[in-house]
Amino acid sequence: MKTSDIFKNKTVLSFEVFPPKKTAPIETVYNTLDELKSLSPDFISVTYGAGGSLNNSSTIEITSAIKNRYGIESIAHLPCINLSKEEVLSVLEKLKENHIENILALRGDISPDYPMKEDFKHASDLVSFIKANGDFNIIGACYPEGHPESKNLVDDIINLKIKVDSGTNQLVSQLFFDNDKFYSFLERARCAGIAVPIEAGIMPVLNKKQIERMVSLSNATLPKKFVTMMEKYEDKPEAIRDAGIAYAVDQIVDLISQGVDGIHLYTMNNAYVAQKISEAVKTIIKVH
Numbered sequence: 130m131k132t133s134d135i136f137k138n139k140t141v142l143s144f145e146v147f148p149p150k151k152t153a154p155i156e157t158v159y160n161t162l163d164e165l166k167s168l169s170p171d172f173i174s175v176t177y178g179a180g181g182s183l184n185n186s187s188t189i190e191i192t193s194a195i196k197n198r199y200g201i202e203s204i205a206h207l208p209c210i211n212l213s214k215e216e217v218l219s220v221l222e223k224l225k226e227n228h229i230e231n232i233l234a235l236r237g238d239i240s241p242d243y244p245m246k247e248d249f250k251h252a253s254d255l256v257s258f259i260k261a262n263g264d265f266n267i268i269g270a271c272y273p274e275g276h277p278e279s280k281n282l283v284d285d286i287i288n289l290k291i292k293v294d295s296g297t298n299q300l301v302s303q304l305f306f307d308n309d310k311f312y313s314f315l316e317r318a319r320c321a322g323i324a325v326p327i328e329a330g331i332m333p334v335l336n337k338k339q340i341e342r343m344v345s346l347s348n349a350t351l352p353k354k355f356v357t358m359m360e361k362y363e364d365k366p367e368a369i370r371d372a373g374i375a376y377a378v379d380q381i382v383d384l385i386s387q388g389v390d391g392i393h394l395y396t397m398n399n400a401y402v403a404q405k406i407s408e409a410v411k412t413i414i415k416v417h
Contacts, residue, residue: 130202131266132172132231133298136326139171140414141391142407143328146398147176148187157398158191164400166199168407171391174204174233174268174301189220193227204268205229207259208237209249214258217249221263232259233268234297238346253288253295260296269297271327273305273314277348286321299325301393303347304332306355306376308383328391329384333402334373337363374402378409385413 135141144165149157165173175192188205195203205224209217224232236252239245249255256267269292272285279285293300300323305311311329318327334340337359344351351359358376362369381392392410396403 130230131298132202132204132268133266133326135171135202136299136390140385140389141171141326141328142410142414143172143174143391143393144168144170144403145174145176145393145395146191148191149398155187155190159194161396161398161400162191162195162199165396165403166201168404170201170407172202172204172231174393175206177206177208177235177237189223189227189229192224192229196229197227202231203229204231204233206233206235207255208235209252209255210237210239210245211243212249213246214248217255217258218262221259221265224265225263230264231266231268233270233301234259235270251288251292253292256292256295256297266299267297269293269300270303271300271314271318272303272348273311274348274350277346282317286317286323289318290321290323293323293325297325299328301328302330303349304330304343304395305347305349306380307350307352308380308387310350311384311389312387326390328393329381329389330393330395331377331380331384332395332397333370333377333399333406334359335370335397335399335402336366337369339397370402374405374409377406381406381410382413385410 146158146161149155173195175188177188192203192205195201207220234252234255252269259265259267271289275282275285332343358372362372394403394406
């Protein structure tokens, strides 16, 4: 099933998981999925290892298991900056073999540790290529406060419109902690003629170090009340976890009340956090 069709009938709740590190057994992510299944998400996306084709096998394996073993629709992440056209075609073929219909098409992060290739310089290039080589549902990333490399917010929306016009069927946002930033982004996107479903990406706080790293990658600002919360509980692991859950729930309730298309929860492979948040918002999503 193409995940873009799910938005026609409901407010969507979806999760993201990632393959375990090479030093950890792959079974660890399946333990997480065993618990996430009971939460009945609309779909689960699986991130992609850095550095190109050598790291995609576990992504495809996990994405296939989510759909074919757990019976949940799945999305495979596919960053392209380190891949050739031949390598992307190989990935597409493997996805087809595993009956995976949904791809999150990404440029990927530039890293000095991995050589860039010239076939795909932008995510929109990958979107067009996938569109020409298979009947996939294509998801794109968006940045409520602008991509860190964008010149300004207007330029960011122009580039996002190019990505959508290239064949992107739905969008999922990077994390943010200020809902007003997301609402302003939605207004800019809709005014630009971007009409596809846009999910709000929410990341619960687990620890201060993790959030600081993610914020540096996503360009997200931190509201004063969020910073105060982190500073108060940063040395109390359980307290910052529970405060982070409460903050995420507060964000989600507000977003749903404002009619957001869906919520994409960055679980960090933490089933406990996903469970607590899902339990807190499930009736709100159903009522909406």
